[in-house]
Amino acid sequence: MSKDVAIIGVGQSAFVRGYEGSIRELAFEAYSEAMKDAGITSKDIEASVIGSAPEYDKQRSPSGLMAEYLGLNPQPTFNVESVCSSSTTGLWLAYSMIKAGLYDPVVVLGFQKMSEITSADSQERMGRGADIMWESPFGTMMPAYYAMHAQGHFARYGTTEEDLALIRVKATSYGKINEKAVYRKELTVEQCLESAVVASPLKVFDCCANADGSSCMILASADKAKEISSKPVYVLGIGSGTASLTMTGRNTLYGLDCAKVAAKEAYEMAGLTPQDIDVAEVHDCFTIAEMMAYENLGFAEPGKGAELIRNRETYIGGKIPVNVDGGLLSKGHPIGATGGSQVRTIVLQLRGEAGDMQVPGAEIGLVHNIGGVGIYGNVIILGR
Amino acid sequence: MSKDVAIIGVGQSAFVRGYEGSIRELAFEAYSEAMKDAGITSKDIEASVIGSAPEYDKQRSPSGLMAEYLGLNPQPTFNVESVCSSSTTGLWLAYSMIKAGLYDPVVVLGFQKMSEITSADSQERMGRGADIMWESPFGTMMPAYYAMHAQGHFARYGTTEEDLALIRVKATSYGKINEKAVYRKELTVEQCLESAVVASPLKVFDCCANADGSSCMILASADKAKEISSKPVYVLGIGSGTASLTMTGRNTLYGLDCAKVAAKEAYEMAGLTPQDIDVAEVHDCFTIAEMMAYENLGFAEPGKGAELIRNRETYIGGKIPVNVDGGLLSKGHPIGATGGSQVRTIVLQLRGEAGDMQVPGAEIGLVHNIGGVGIYGNVIILGR
Numbered sequence: 042m043s044k045d046v047a048i049i050g051v052g053q054s055a056f057v058r059g060y061e062g063s064i065r066e067l068a069f070e071a072y073s074e075a076m077k078d079a080g081i082t083s084k085d086i087e088a089s090v091i092g093s094a095p096e097y098d099k100q101r102s103p104s105g106l107m108a109e110y111l112g113l114n115p116q117p118t119f120n121v122e123s124v125c126s127s128s129t130t131g132l133w134l135a136y137s138m139i140k141a142g143l144y145d146p147v148v149v150l151g152f153q154k155m156s157e158i159t160s161a162d163s164q165e166r167m168g169r170g171a172d173i174m175w176e177s178p179f180g181t182m183m184p185a186y187y188a189m190h191a192q193g194h195f196a197r198y199g200t201t202e203e204d205l206a207l208i209r210v211k212a213t214s215y216g217k218i219n220e221k222a223v224y225r226k227e228l229t230v231e232q233c234l235e236s237a238v239v240a241s242p243l244k245v246f247d248c249c250a251n252a253d254g255s256s257c258m259i260l261a262s263a264d265k266a267k268e269i270s271s272k273p274v275y276v277l278g279i280g281s282g283t284a285s286l287t288m289t290g291r292n293t294l295y296g297l298d299c300a301k302v303a304a305k306e307a308y309e310m311a312g313l314t315p316q317d318i319d320v321a322e323v324h325d326c327f328t329i330a331e332m333m334a335y336e337n338l339g340f341a342e343p344g345k346g347a348e349l350i351r352n353r354e355t356y357i358g359g360k361i362p363v364n365v366d367g368g369l370l371s372k373g374h375p376i377g378a379t380g381g382s383q384v385r386t387i388v389l390q391l392r393g394e395a396g397d398m399q400v401p402g403a404e405i406g407l408v409h410n411i412g413g414v415g416i417y418g419n420v421i422i423l424g425r
Numbered sequence: 426m427s428k429d430v431a432i433i434g435v436g437q438s439a440f441v442r443g444y445e446g447s448i449r450e451l452a453f454e455a456y457s458e459a460m461k462d463a464g465i466t467s468k469d470i471e472a473s474v475i476g477s478a479p480e481y482d483k484q485r486s487p488s489g490l491m492a493e494y495l496g497l498n499p500q501p502t503f504n505v506e507s508v509c510s511s512s513t514t515g516l517w518l519a520y521s522m523i524k525a526g527l528y529d530p531v532v533v534l535g536f537q538k539m540s541e542i543t544s545a546d547s548q549e550r551m552g553r554g555a556d557i558m559w560e561s562p563f564g565t566m567m568p569a570y571y572a573m574h575a576q577g578h579f580a581r582y583g584t585t586e587e588d589l590a591l592i593r594v595k596a597t598s599y600g601k602i603n604e605k606a607v608y609r610k611e612l613t614v615e616q617c618l619e620s621a622v623v624a625s626p627l628k629v630f631d632c633c634a635n636a637d638g639s640s641c642m643i644l645a646s647a648d649k650a651k652e653i654s655s656k657p658v659y660v661l662g663i664g665s666g667t668a669s670l671t672m673t674g675r676n677t678l679y680g681l682d683c684a685k686v687a688a689k690e691a692y693e694m695a696g697l698t699p700q701d702i703d704v705a706e707v708h709d710c711f712t713i714a715e716m717m718a719y720e721n722l723g724f725a726e727p728g729k730g731a732e733l734i735r736n737r738e739t740y741i742g743g744k745i746p747v748n749v750d751g752g753l754l755s756k757g758h759p760i761g762a763t764g765g766s767q768v769r770t771i772v773l774q775l776r777g778e779a780g781d782m783q784v785p786g787a788e789i790g791l792v793h794n795i796g797g798v799g800i801y802g803n804v805i806i807l808g809r
Binding site: 063065088094095096099100101102104105106108109113114115116117118119120121122123124130133134136137138139140141142143166169170172173174279281282283284285286287290298299302303412413416417 | 447449472478479480483484485486488489490492493497498499500501502503504505506507508514517518520521522523524525526527550553554556557558663665666667668669670671674682683686687796797800801
């Protein structure tokens with residue numbers, strides 16, 4: 042088990058629709074909260090990593106903007122992108138740079154102002170994260186890709202539309218109590234099933250809530266963390282994997298191989314198994330994505346994911362509480378900020394500071410953050 | 426002096442105008458050359474880093490595309506961007522991940538197909554790498570920003586248009602003999618001075634040649650490098666700095682602070698001084714940028730850069746040969762590929778494989794790669 046690098050501060054803006062400030066102000070919300078949480082100031086930071094997907098905001102290369110706005114010049118800053126997993130990819134780089142002895146501490150800032158463009162433009166851009174030569178010209182977009190996976194899961198394992206609705210119902214029950222969530226309403230299974238079809242079998246309420254938001258994590262070496270923080274949370278294991286960009290290159294369409302590879306690596310590095318995880322944040326961009334995550338992370342055997350949600354095992358009080366902050370489905374999915382927000386949720390859980398969403402006695406937590414339709418997969422295991 | 430990480434393979438496509446293939450084929454050219462140079466195959470690679478600026482190609486998040494096309498799934502891949510210094514920023518991350526013990530070896534692939542869009546669109550996009558709230562709406566673009574620096578240097582130090590022309594003349598004398606350069610013609614001082622004004626005092630021939638191209642570096646730990654390679658080149662020192670995105674935030678407009686910070690760090694880490702450098706590649710996106718680099722890197726005292734070029738000290742045979750492959754000015758500047766191409770030139774120099782461009786007996790080399798108008802600065806010192 043590695044305990045070389047710790048998270049000493051976390052922050053998150055409220056996830057909202059139609060944020061009225063610019064990206065610099067949006068990013069500042071998470072940054073200032075994390076700095077306050079860590080009890081440090083910009084002059085203590087040795088490097089910054091910015092995670093954000095391009096083409097939403099007119100500003101290109103936003104790390105230059107952020108470094109100036111946040112008072113981080115002349116320290117180096119690095120811009121990373123892996124679409125929806127950009128900010129956990131940022132965590133990789135911060136972790137590596139700290140462990141390599143280059144910079145310490147390092148701040149990782151994720152943000153996205155999706156409302157800067159129309160919803161249709163957003164879908165078009167997301168489509169161009171897939172293969173623009175062989176796939177996206179034919180109209181494939183995120184809901185269609187995940188719908189294929191849902192169809193695959195239904196066909197192979199007998200999973201049903203009701204099972205997916207149960208996942209959304211769980212998300213809304215926690216989104217309701219999360220003050221930073223964009224979608225605060227509670228939904229019933231019936232409401233989910235009656236919502237308009239987007240890409241069969243996925244309906245409106247199977248899809249996550251786009252949002253504007255920011256997240257921030259401050260990482261430090263174990264030695265530095267002990268100096269600064271009274272409540273460090275350690276990075277016990279990290280794993281990252283990829284799968285083909287094209288769906289035609291995939292072995293199956295009822296699971297994400299990138300997540301399996303990433304989980305295996307992270308568990309091995311941490312010396313832990315799925316049974317050791319007390320609380321998890323998984324990438325539920327669509328309900329089917331959470332279902333597949335149960336299986337890809339080893340919380341359920343392949344094909345048995347539906348049993349977990351049917352038996353409420355992923356609620357607080359169940360075997361493995363998942364997305365008890367509302368997840369991408371209800372908390373919202375400002376893509377560059379999402380991973381950092383997931384990490385924040387787990388850090389607060391492990392510090393016992395999650396309020397009404399607290400999983401009692403949580404000591405080990407897991408984050409599962411996916412880029413694109415399982416192109417990139419990051420799994421991070423955290424512990425006190 | 427650090428000798429923990431080595432470069433075991435380098436490759437570069439020809440830098441051209443109007444490349445007819447797609448970005449995947451363009452990237453493959455450098456990748457296949459580097460793999461052959463290292464004597465390994467895709468299955469030996471543990472992670473990849475892709476450096477490229479967005480909004481030139483329709484494909485978003487190109488690391489997913491490249492991982493599939495180059496046979497690198499299911500290994501992790503990381504997309505980084507710092508505009509014109511993207512591929513050396515990639516080197517940072519590869520270096521860190523290797524030294525952190527996460528992945529080994531790691532490939533860093535840079536590419537840009539600038540001809541995918543018009544030259545005017547390219548200028549507009551480059552402008553949006555500057556501050557889109559307070560500066561670029563007023564029409565500031567790269568030539569204008571560097572022209573301000575030239576005016577500043579002229580006013581403070583008495584540098585002249587002829588001095589800048591001398592830098593371009595040197596570049597063309599080496600571009601002529603570099604088979605991979607996009608601009609192969611030799612120019613005279615008169616031709617440079619007579620070319621059309623772009624942003625006074627910078628003229629057409631003070632500006633670098635946009636191009637399509639790719640570059641590739643393969644990095645490994647010292648132990649792995651010794652196993653694989655008979656000719657490793659070590660990363661002796663790296664330094665990275667930033668300056669404000671806005672020009673109004675700068676202390677001066679006759680030098681780049683980010684480069685000074687980066688150089689100081691790199692020299693300190695390597696335990697070397699400017700006098701130890703046998704050959705250098707500097708970021709000559711404009712002639713004035715090379716002039717400032719002479720001073721910011723310590724090859725000349727502040728204000729004395731012009732003397733170096735007047736006395737031909739930066740030619741082969743001079744005190745410190747600079748950009749003897751033609752530089753960005755003549756070899757070309759496909760922005761995401763540029764840094765990796767600079768590193769390749771130095772690696773070939775240190776291996777004694779630079780042909781007609783060889784600096785006799787070169788043992789220590791330096792790379793200086795800048796993003797934007799001195800927003801990001803990376804300095805890398807390499808040695809055998």
